[in-house]
Every structure is written in structure tokens, then in C-alpha cells.
Amino acid sequence: MSNQYRKLPYQGGAPREISEVVNNCVEGKLNSTGSFTVSSGTTTTNVTDKRVGANSIILFTGLGNDISHIHPFVSSRTTGSFVAGHQNHGHDLVVGYVVIG
Numbered sequence: 001m002s003n004q005y006r007k008l009p010y011q012g013g014a015p016r017e018i019s020e021v022v023n024n025c026v027e028g029k030l031n032s033t034g035s036f037t038v039s040s041g042t043t044t045t046n047v048t049d050k051r052v053g054a055n056s057i058i059l060f061t062g063l064g065n066d067i068s069h070i071h072p073f074v075s076s077r078t079t080g081s082f083v084a085g086h087q088n089h090g091h092d093l094v095v096g097y098v099v100i101g
Contacts, residue, residue: 005029032100035063038070038086038093045084051099052082060084063094070095 005024008017024030036047052058060072072095075085084095 035096040091048081057100059098061096063096
């Protein structure tokens with residue numbers, strides 16, 4: 001997981017901690033993003049991420065490169081991981097993702 005914003009303890013937190021977490025959420029700073037590398041010569045990539053569930057929605061974007069040639073899609077989701085299907089493009093590409101739900 002690439003972003004690690006403060007997480008509150010389950011029993012609560014100090015007002016300052018709560019304010020920081022809420023303000024970060026309002027500004028879109030969420031612990032819901034990650035990245036993986038699509039290796040040359042492959043058509044699937046297994047991604048382990050504890051935030052993923054069987055009903056999660058996963059969205060992709062290129063990080064410093066154009067991923068439109070590999071056409072990434074989610075081929076399966078389970079608790080703690082997903083499999084990204086894609087076309088073989090001939091070289092490694094870094095793909096960013098967002099997990100919702």
C-alpha cells in the first residue's frame with residue numbers, strides 16, 4: 001500500500017487525531033490506492049492487498065505511462081487480493097489502482 005494516512009484506534013482518538021483523519025478524508029486523502037507492475041510477457045498479474053474484498057470495485061490508471069494498450073481489467077477478486085487481466089504489451093508497465101468497498 002503506497003499511502004499510509006493516520007488510522008484511528010477502534011476505541012477512539014484524541015480530538016486532534018480525529019480532526020486530522022476527518023480533514024484528510026474531506027480532502028480525498030484516503031488509504032485506498034496502490035500500484036503494481038505488469039511484467040512483459042504476461043497476461044495476468046496477482047495483486048495482494050488486504051483492503052480488497054469479493055465485492056470491491058477496482059479502478060486503474062497509468063503511472064508515468066500509457067496503459068491503454070494493455071486494457072487492464074479485474075478478472076477475479078477475493079478477500080485480500082485480486083487478479084488483473086491485461087494484454088501482453090512487450091515491456092513492463094506500472095499501473096496504479098484505487099479500491100472502493
